[in-house]
Amino acid sequence: MARLFGTDGVRGLANRDVTAELALDLSVAAAHVLADTGAFAGHRPFAVVGRDPRASGEFLSAAVVAGLASAGIDVLDVGVLPTPAVAYLTAARGADLGVMLSASHNAMPDNGIKFFARGGHKLDDVIEDTIEQRLREPWKRPTGAAVGRVRQDGAAAEDYVAHLLAVLPHRLDGVHLVVDCAHGAASVVAPALLTAAGARVDVIGGEPDGLNINEGYGSTHMGNLQAAVVQHGADLGVALDGDADRCLAVDAGGELVDGDQIMAVLALALRERQALTDDTLVATVMSNLGLLQAMEREGIVVEQTAVGDRYVLERMRSGGFTLGGEQSGHVILSDHGTTGDGMLTALLLASQVAQTGRPLGDLAGVMRRLPQVMVNVADVDKARAADDEHVQAAVREAEFELAGQGRVLLRPSGTEPLVRVMVEAGEAEHAKIVADRLAVVVKARLAL
Incomplete structure (x- = not known):
């Protein structure tokens, strides 16, 4: 039988593969597994739950909340927010568990369930496999005051934006950019963040209706952003995906700047600030050979992992490295987050343009992307x-x-x-x- 969890949680066609019943059962099983590890010892456990704006996320998040509360876990519902925001809030709120309902860059009919452990880190394979093994097992249900309570967190988005602004190395005053929000989870917070950082911001793909996520916009559909940057005469454009854990960019001429090029720019910027641990970048085997060649010329070591941000994260954590990611634009900056964060990536990329006064195309020219x-x-x-x-x-x-x-x-x-x-x-x-x-x-x- 195929493993239920993939490289990024459980994902599939909503209401056929990823059902309300599965969401509820997974949440209960996760609660039991984490309880058995001692994660809840000595305190009343609570979880942070968020989602992207897909229509199916409405009933799936309700099922997750119901499952957790029925298992005795209090729930902080943060509503529609990016995946990295849920990871951050899991850590910042001191939660025992985080759950994100999203299929990321997939088309709207899909959805997925991602779990975060205490501290905002994704669960490792062993824990995921144990959760799967314990699906629908008999259990003693709490009653009375032992059931979980559910409340909303109205300050979640504001706190996440404040967290990102606090790590900004240089304000974006004078930078004109276009942000493509993929009609996704960052449609409100991304423009707010970039504007607060000082940029002049034009927004496309920022009107989610539950049905249009990733449809013709976002990091998997760059054409509209390329056209908009040229049309508005912007300095650059940044494109997020549906749950905003990825970021790709466009230079002033409308040329694509992919995840490998973004990592090259950020690696040099971090090294300049003496913030690139051991002058090392962690990338996957899918990264372009041009990135490896460019980093070798610059004296930066590239460590390669299997494809998937979880494997990049594992190597970063084991080696204490500060920068890693994928060609897709899933970039991890471990000093500031526990998972890929498209908004943080966009912020730091635009900050480097502002600080150096150099066009993005010039900065990205550090590497030649092989066809x-x-x-x-x-x-x-x-x-x-x-x-x-x-x-x-x-x-x-x-x-x-x-x-x-x-x-x-x-x-x-x-x-x-x-x-x-x-x-x-x-x-x-x-x-x-x-x-x-x-x-x-x-x-x-x-x-x-």
């Missing part, structure tokens, strides 16, 4: 990708063909039923030819 082609091969048995001899032989052949001037990465998706084939090469056309050829082999060998 990278990604082909998603659907309806295949992704579990067999690493073991099939014909597939692996095709990968070795492609790597020999690229002869050190590019690379190949083939991996199963952690959140979707498909295999991703990624190829980098000196020329885009060459990368496409190799990727398409590998995709044909994967489909032929692993088709369901």
Whole structure:
């Protein structure tokens, strides 16, 4: 049986895969598992619960709150807020558990459930597996005054914005930017934050109605932001995703600045402030070869992990590193947060533009992004990708063909039923030819 938890919580089609019943049962199981670890010893436990604006989040968050309260956990409902805000508030409020209802950058029909432990850190694999094993087990229900109580936290958004402003190294006065909120969880707080930091702000994708999250806007749909930056004559643009744990950017000419380039800019900025621990950046195997080459030139070490922010976080925590992230724009600054934070990333990126007086395109020019082609091969048995001899032989052949001037990465998706084939090469056309050829082999060998 496939593992219920993926690389970023439980995710799937809302009301079919991710149901109210599952949300309630997961919450009860999580409460029991954490209680058995001693997390609630000596005090009455409480949890922070938030969501993005998807319509399904309304009933799913209600189910989570009901499950937790029925298990004797008090609940602080913070409403619609970004995932990193829920992680921050879990730590700041001293909560024993945090829960976020979101499918991040996925389309509106999907939703997901993410858990945070005390301190705002994502649960590790062992705890998640234990929660799954204990789903729907018999249990003794608390009654009377032992049941959990539920209250709203009206100061949550204001406190989160104040937290981010407190870490701003240089105000954004004189910077004109466009922010794309993906009709998502940051539609209110992102413009408020950037304006309070001193920027002149134009907003797109900032009118969530429960149905339009990530639809044509946000970090997975950059076209509208690219056009808006040029149209408004802005210095830069920043795009968040539905739950605002990611940030991509656009320079004044409308050119994309991806997560790798953002990490390169921030790595140099942090090193300049002597805040880049051991002059090391943590990235995944999906990061562009151009990032590795640029950081090597600058004397910055890049440590690579498996794909997924949880693995970046694990390496950052074990090594005490301060900066890590993914090409997707999921950037983690561990001095200020426990998970990727798109708003913090946007704030620090714009701050570097303001402080240096250099255009974003100039700053991002520290690295040359090698052409990278990604082909998603659907309806295949992704579990067999690493073991099939014909597939692996095709990968070795492609790597020999690229002869050190590019690379190949083939991996199963952690959140979707498909295999991703990624190829980098000196020329885009060459990368496409190799990727398409590998995709044909994967489909032929692993088709369901």
